[in-house]
Amino acid sequence: MSFDLDSKIPEGPIQEKWTKHKFDSKLVNPANKRKYSVIVVGTGLAGASAAASLAELGYNVKSFCYQDSPRRAHSIAAQGGINANKNYQNDGDSTWRLFYDTVKGGDYRAREANVYRLAEVSGNIIDQCVAQGVPFAREYGGYLTNRSFGGAQVSRTFYAKGQTGQQLLIGAYQSMMRQVGLGKIQMYARREILDIVVIDGKARGVIVRDLVTGDIERHVADAVILASGGYGNVYFLSTNAMGSNVGAAWKAYKKGAGFANPCFTQIHPTCIPQSGDHQAKLTLMSESLRNDGRVWVPKEKGDKRHPNDIPEEERDYYLERIYPAFGNLVPRDVASRQAKFRVDENKGVGNTGVAVYLDFAEAIKRDGRDTIAAKYGNLFEMYQRITDESPYEQPMRIYPAVHYTMGGLWVDYNLQSTIPGLHVLGEANFSDHGANRLGASALMQGLADGYFVIPYTLGHYFGKNEIKKVDTTHPEFQKSEDEVRARTKKFLGINGSRSADEFHRALGKIMWENVGMSRNEQGLKKAISDIQQLRKEFWEDLRVPGTNEELNNELEKAGRVADFLELGELMARDALTREESCGGHFREESQTPENEALRDDEKFAHSAVWEFKGENQEPVRHREELKFEHVPLTQRSYK
Amino acid sequence: MSKEITVHLKIWRQKNRQDSGRFEEYTLNGVSQDQSFLEMLDQLNVKLVRDGKEPVAFDSDCREGICGSCSCMINGQAHGPEKETTTCQLHMRSFNDNDTIVIEPWRARAFPVIKDLVVDRSSFDKVIASGGFVSVNTGNAPDASAVLVSKENADKAMDAAACIGCGACVASCPNASAMLFVSAKISHLALLPQGQVEAQKRANSMVKTMDEMGFGNCTNHAECEASCPKGIDLSNIARMNREYFKAKIASEE
Numbered sequence: 001m002s003f004d005l006d007s008k009i010p011e012g013p014i015q016e017k018w019t020k021h022k023f024d025s026k027l028v029n030p031a032n033k034r035k036y037s038v039i040v041v042g043t044g045l046a047g048a049s050a051a052a053s054l055a056e057l058g059y060n061v062k063s064f065c066y067q068d069s070p071r072r073a074h075s076i077a078a079q080g081g082i083n084a085n086k087n088y089q090n091d092g093d094s095t096w097r098l099f100y101d102t103v104k105g106g107d108y109r110a111r112e113a114n115v116y117r118l119a120e121v122s123g124n125i126i127d128q129c130v131a132q133g134v135p136f137a138r139e140y141g142g143y144l145t146n147r148s149f150g151g152a153q154v155s156r157t158f159y160a161k162g163q164t165g166q167q168l169l170i171g172a173y174q175s176m177m178r179q180v181g182l183g184k185i186q187m188y189a190r191r192e193i194l195d196i197v198v199i200d201g202k203a204r205g206v207i208v209r210d211l212v213t214g215d216i217e218r219h220v221a222d223a224v225i226l227a228s229g230g231y232g233n234v235y236f237l238s239t240n241a242m243g244s245n246v247g248a249a250w251k252a253y254k255k256g257a258g259f260a261n262p263c264f265t266q267i268h269p270t271c272i273p274q275s276g277d278h279q280a281k282l283t284l285m286s287e288s289l290r291n292d293g294r295v296w297v298p299k300e301k302g303d304k305r306h307p308n309d310i311p312e313e314e315r316d317y318y319l320e321r322i323y324p325a326f327g328n329l330v331p332r333d334v335a336s337r338q339a340k341f342r343v344d345e346n347k348g349v350g351n352t353g354v355a356v357y358l359d360f361a362e363a364i365k366r367d368g369r370d371t372i373a374a375k376y377g378n379l380f381e382m383y384q385r386i387t388d389e390s391p392y393e394q395p396m397r398i399y400p401a402v403h404y405t406m407g408g409l410w411v412d413y414n415l416q417s418t419i420p421g422l423h424v425l426g427e428a429n430f431s432d433h434g435a436n437r438l439g440a441s442a443l444m445q446g447l448a449d450g451y452f453v454i455p456y457t458l459g460h461y462f463g464k465n466e467i468k469k470v471d472t473t474h475p476e477f478q479k480s481e482d483e484v485r486a487r488t489k490k491f492l493g494i495n496g497s498r499s500a501d502e503f504h505r506a507l508g509k510i511m512w513e514n515v516g517m518s519r520n521e522q523g524l525k526k527a528i529s530d531i532q533q534l535r536k537e538f539w540e541d542l543r544v545p546g547t548n549e550e551l552n553n554e555l556e557k558a559g560r561v562a563d564f565l566e567l568g569e570l571m572a573r574d575a576l577t578r579e580e581s582c583g584g585h586f587r588e589e590s591q592t593p594e595n596e597a598l599r600d601d602e603k604f605a606h607s608a609v610w611e612f613k614g615e616n617q618e619p620v621r622h623r624e625e626l627k628f629e630h631v632p633l634t635q636r637s638y639k
Numbered sequence: 640m641s642k643e644i645t646v647h648l649k650i651w652r653q654k655n656r657q658d659s660g661r662f663e664e665y666t667l668n669g670v671s672q673d674q675s676f677l678e679m680l681d682q683l684n685v686k687l688v689r690d691g692k693e694p695v696a697f698d699s700d701c702r703e704g705i706c707g708s709c710s711c712m713i714n715g716q717a718h719g720p721e722k723e724t725t726t727c728q729l730h731m732r733s734f735n736d737n738d739t740i741v742i743e744p745w746r747a748r749a750f751p752v753i754k755d756l757v758v759d760r761s762s763f764d765k766v767i768a769s770g771g772f773v774s775v776n777t778g779n780a781p782d783a784s785a786v787l788v789s790k791e792n793a794d795k796a797m798d799a800a801a802c803i804g805c806g807a808c809v810a811s812c813p814n815a816s817a818m819l820f821v822s823a824k825i826s827h828l829a830l831l832p833q834g835q836v837e838a839q840k841r842a843n844s845m846v847k848t849m850d851e852m853g854f855g856n857c858t859n860h861a862e863c864e865a866s867c868p869k870g871i872d873l874s875n876i877a878r879m880n881r882e883y884f885k886a887k888i889a890s891e892e
Contacts, residue, residue, distance in 0.1 A: 053777040068698060069764050071804055072706040088784065124780070131780035133773045133833050135788075135797040142787030160797055166705055167800060174772035181768035189761065212753055241700040275673045280681050281702045382704065385721075385728050386675075451777045499688040501681070545688055550655065551696055551754040554688065 003258065003611050005624045008412040009113040014630055015095075018117045021413070022456050026463025033058030036462055039206055039221040041193050041248050043070030045165070045443055046426025047227030048172035049450025055179035057455055062219055063176070064191045064208060066243050066556075071173045074229060074241040075446060078165025079286035079379070081147060081157035082129075082443040084122040089146050093154040095119045102441060103631040105151040105331050106406070106434020107583035107599065109261070109607065112630055113413060114431045121452040122444050126158055128451055132171035136160050149439040150287050151331035151638075157440040162286050162378045168443055172450070191217070192556060193248040194487075195480040196224060196422065198255050199470055203422035206248075207480045209488075211556060214549040216481055218472035223421045223458060226252060227450065230405035230427040232265065234564045234571065235516075236508025238402035239271060239284040245560040246567050249409050249428050257417040258410035258609040258622065260430035262567065263575035266437055266584050267517050268403030269335035272386055273355040282401040283386060285358075285379055287439040290328045292363035292372065293396070295319050295335070297347040297356050307349065307357055307395045318342060322594075326638040333436040333584040333597070334638060336400035340517045341595065343399075350397045357395035364392065400517060404442060406433045406584065407574070410609045410624070414457035415449060418609075420465070423458060425449035430607065435583025488548050491558045496541030500557035503538045507531065507561070507568055515572050520588040524576040528569055535565040570610060570619060577621055580604045592635070601633050642672050644736040648683065650695055651743045653752050660752070662741075672732040676719060677702060677709060679731055696755040704728040704868065707803030710810070711756055712743040717807035717866040725805065725868040745806050747815035749853040760806050762852035763820060769848035770841040771824040773833050792830045799827040801869045808863035808871075814855030819863035821849050822879035823871045829882055839886035846883055 010021040028036065036059050040051045043065040051063045065073060087093040098119035103110060126144075130136065136158050137145045146155040160167035179185040190211040197205035203224040208217050231246035232238040253259045270285045296315045303310065318338060320327045328335075339356045342348060349355050364372050369392060373380070380391045387397070408430040415423045415431070426446035433441060514527035538561070546552045581590040581597035582604070590598045599605075606623040613619055645668045653660030667686070670679050677699050684694035700708040704725040711726050713719035719729045734740065742756065750758040788796075800823070808819035825842050828834030834841075857876060864873045 049777070056776040067700060067706070067708060068760060069707075069804065071764070071767075072700055072708050074701060074706070077701045077703050077705050086783070123783075124778075126783045127780035128775075128777060130783040130786070131773065131775045131833055133796070133800075133828050133831050135793050135800055135827070135831065136783075137797075138788055138790045138793040140790050142789055142793075143784055161801075163705065163801065166803075167797070170800060174767060175775070175777075177764060177768040178772040178774065180764075181770075187764070189764075239703075241706065242702060243700050276671055278671055278674045278678050278682060280675075280678050283703050382728070385704075385724060385730065388730075388732060455777065497689070499685055501685060543688055545691070545693055551757060553684075553696055554694060 003418060003622055005258065005410065005418070005609055005622055006412065007111060007624060008414060009111070010413065014113060014116045017113050018120055025456055025460035028459045028462050030058060034060065036060065037062065037221040038223050038225060038458065039064070039219055040225045040227060041206065042073065042227035042229060042428070043173070043176070044073035044075035044227060044229055044426060045169055045172055045446030046450045047073065048169065048176045049447050050225055050227060050425055050454045051185055052172060052175035052179055053451050053455045054458065055184035061179070061185045062188065062221060063185050064188045064193060064206070066190065066192050066211065068190055070176060070187060070189060071170065073169060074244055075169045075443070076166045077241065078443055079162045079284065080149065080288040081159035081164045081440040082125065082168060083149070083156050083440045084126045084158060084444065085119055085156065086123050086126060088144060089155045091154045093156045097154065098122060098156065100631050101152050102432070102438060103434070104636060105436055105438040107436050107597065107636055108434065108601070108605065108628060108631070108633055109582050109626065110432055110434030111626060112628060117453070118432050118445055118448050121448045124452055125444060125447045129168055129171050132175060134160060134167045134171040147288055148291060148329065150290060150329045150335065151438040159288070162288070162376065165443060168447065172447070192559070193228070193251065194484040194559070196248070196252045196255050197476050197480050198419060199474055199476045200468065202420045202467070204470055205472070205477060207477070207484050212551050214547070214552070216484055218477045218481060220470060220472050222467045223423065223461060225423045225425060225454065226409065226428050227425040228428045230408065231567060232402045232405050234507065234568050235402040235511045236504045237274065237279060237282050237512070239268065239282050242281060246563050247560060250563040250567060252409060252417065252419065252422060254612050255419060256612070257419045257422060258611055259407070259570065260410035260607045260609045261407035261574065262571045262610065263515065263578060263585050264406035264435050264583065265402060266332060266404040266406060267336045267400040269332055269339055269400050270358060270398045271401035272383060273350060273352065273397050273399040283382070284401070284403060285383060285396065285398060287332065289358060289376060289379065292375070293328065293358040293360050294362060295328055295356055295358055297342045297349060301346045323638045330638045331436055331438060336517060337586060339400055355397040355399045358398045359395035360391055361395070404437055406430065406435060406437055410607070414460060415453055416457070416461065421461065423454060425454060435585055488555065491542065491544045491555060492548065494539065494542045494544070496543050498541050499543055500554060500561045503534065503542065504557070504561045504564065506534055507565055510534065511568055511571070515568070515575055518586050518588055519575050521576065524572050527572040531565060531569045531572065538562065538565055573619070574608055574610065578604060578608060599635070605633070643669050644672060644731065644734065646670055646679070646734060647737065647739040649739065649741045652695070652755055655754055656751055670731055672730070674731045675702070675727060676713070676729040676731065677727050696757050698757050699727055702727040705803060707805040710745050710758065710805060710807070712745065712810060714741050717811040718868050723868055723870045745810035747809045749815065749817070750806060750809065763804050763806065765852060766817065766821055766845055766848045767824065770844040773828060774837060786832050788831055796827050796830040799823045799830065799871065799875055802871050803869055805868065807866045807868060809854065811862040811866040812855065813860055813862065814858060816857045816863070817849050817854035818857040818876050818879065819867065819871055819873070821845050822875040825879045825882055826875040829878065838882055839889060842879060842882035843886040
């Protein structure tokens with residue numbers, strides 16, 4: 001199979017590309033849409049919005065999620081908000097500025113045309129969500145209000161308390177459930193995707209396991225959409241949900257979908273620090289806190305005094321000091337790295353010394369406790385519940401944690417992967433955010449892909465291609481199912497001594513130490529060999545109790561960890577071969593004298609796209625060159 | 640540093656829907672009080688797997704108190720002893736050394752047990768599918784600022800929409816009524832101009848589906864409100880009843 005990385009960016013001025021493309025796209029007439037079927041994997045913002053929108057158009061949709069209800073997909077945990085180009089605040093925002101900020105924020109490693117489209121449709125998302133009944137925050141006059149977010153100097157973020165992701169997802173979920181009620185969507189909850197079925201070079205179905213009965217099911221369709229989220233759980237500890245996994249995307253990679261920029265991960269600066277080894281996940285505190293909170297550490301190394309006892313002049317508000325223009329609102333990668341530098345200098349705080357302070361004392365003094373409580377009350381409560389400390393009384397302790405993955409399956413302008421008919425949406429794809437995602441942009445991208453892009457580009461795919469009739473008796477389905485069954489049998493038959501979680505923790509440690517906030521050649525090479533060793537042990541010493549024919553959490557975990565053990569190695573390879581720093585990818589060998597990420601545009605102004613070559617064979621690195629015609633390549637500066 | 644405690648667990652074990660189920664007892668040492676309740680169960684499961692026993696099945700996903708996956712009656716209280724706290728956000732500092740903790744699944748006719756602590760809550764999805772939405776197709780929407788919503792109503796709608804669909808209200812109600820859940824959705828949408836058009840139809844069909852799913856009636860025990868991890872207010876049920884009566888009176892069917 002050839003590896004076609006044609007981005008299919010339409011000709012013409014950037015402002016007109018999407019309009020022109022929509023006009024040039026093939027259409028499927030309304031009566032014919034009901035003859036097509038689509039599989040949508042995942043019910044987060046991207047998956048739910050795509051499933052609802054496609055069903056509304058008349059397509060027959062089969063939707064899958066591993067949770068017990070589509071309403072629980074992890075988009076629900078997004079707190080802060082969603083960006084849009086509305087300029088309701090009259091502060092100089094525009095499509096162009098949102099586009100510009102996003103390309104710059106991503107450290108020039110995203111495709112300009114895709115990002116422009118994202119900015120262009122962002123306003124429609126807000127319109128759609130309001131119409132669905134999403135209760136965005138409003139002013140007393142009844143108008144919508146906004147807040148500002150890291151990496152931007154305008155207030156363009158719409159929010160619903162600290163639960164914006166929840167409210168947007170409930171909106172999309174309700175639209176989706178309406179179509180379930182109308183019979184246009186068949187919903188399959190508690191299902192895990194175990195393979196993607198490709199027939200005559202086109203994605204035509206999936207093999208899934210019913211997580212309650214263990215039944216292996218075959219599902220066929222005319223196209224497959226993956227909206228299965230990111231792979232941050234490769235680090236074991238992350239802000240992702242316990243079940244978030246790379247399974248569907250990884251199976252697609254093995255069937256010929258290119259995996260782009262796997263090393264681009266976002267380490268979010270404002271998370272609750274780890275308290276001990278028992279911990280199963282990390283909790284994010286919305287970045288919106290940086291609007292009013294001031295980040296600091298003691299000036300003195302190893303200062304163990306209670307934060308309230310450290311006088312003002314002995315505190316280092318290091319973000320305000322280093323970046324006077326953006327202050328506490330620098331992009332996430334910059335804020336995270338600076339926190340790490342402070343901890344490395346032995347200025348970290350708390351019991352573990354692996355944290356920095358986020359202080360609201362001044363904001364409370366300025367605006368009053370009630371105002372701060374109205375903005376952040378639920379976040380403060382959550383923090384107190386976990387740490388037993390009140391942010392009203394003393395500064396929060398925060399530390400970066402793995403949060404989002406910018407890398408993912410490569411897609412062209414139509415959101416189609418290198419496998420025809422396999423479209424990838426939301427966090428699962430690699431587009432739009434480059435090497436660093438700005439706050440409040442993930443919700444925007446997921447919904448842009450699902451509500452406003454895929455309804456057009458999927459029609460184009462159907463209009464342009466002849467989709468032959470196939471059913472689940474096709475030999476490719478049999479072959480996939482046999483492979484899936486053999487793998488399950490293998491997991492159950494090892495009968496070793498360690499649980500999947502134990503291997504997962506070990507993998508996470510390797511990843512965090514060597515492929516985390518700061519990377520170098522030696523560490524990355526070590527990571528590759530350590531992961532290979534761990535993978536070997538996994539297949540010799542794993543223990544999965546129970547059987548396939550029942551609800552079996554341990555069996556589910558084993559499958560997910562097996563995928564992560566392969567993905568982790570690919571991430572390290574990608575980080576090793578990208579000999580530059582950009583956004584969240586920080587190579588120690590490539591930094592400015594001020595320890596900022598130093599890009600190498602001569603050699604690396606491209607997306608790295610990895611092709612699977614077979615088990616235990618080295619994957620091949622391809623590139624898609626990136627052209628910057630509208631946002632000139634400059635060293636990012638937030639000073 | 641935090642203290643480590645020992646807990647005695649009595650956990651409901653049930654192999655599948657057909658099995659009649661029973662309590663089994665476990666003692667777990669070395670539980671840090673900084674641990675969350677579910678991390679304590681993780682710790683138990685690692686031990687069970689190592690001992691060659693079947694781990695306890697339970698639902699959890701986000702572990703941030705927002706996805707609504709986690710459940711469990713803990714010492715007879717839905718989501719345990721802390722107010723407005725999901726099981727995943729409950730921490731072991733709420734327990735003392737040598738406490739006995741009884742852990743059971745949600746029990747309601749409309750939530751059959753699948754295994755151990757895992758129940759089937761798909762009846763909630765069916766209630767939403769019968770009317771818990773605004774009928775607006777993608778692309779239909781006018782500009783977001785075209786329709787004004789008073790801050791008061793937007794805030795009230797937000798409070799109702801904060802429901803996470805966990806089912807604690809049903810589990811703690813002596814009648815296994817889903818009225819708090821259903822009324823939260825009816826209120827969320829009825830409070831907004833966008834949801835007004837279909838308000839009566841919505842109330843009618845959601846209440847009908849709720850009854851069909853086997854949920855009980857409300858007899859004002861208010862256990863639902865007391866156990867709700869998101870503080871959903873009982874007044875939503877009154878609003879639902881108003882919408883429902885309006886629908887019944889106005890109905891031409």
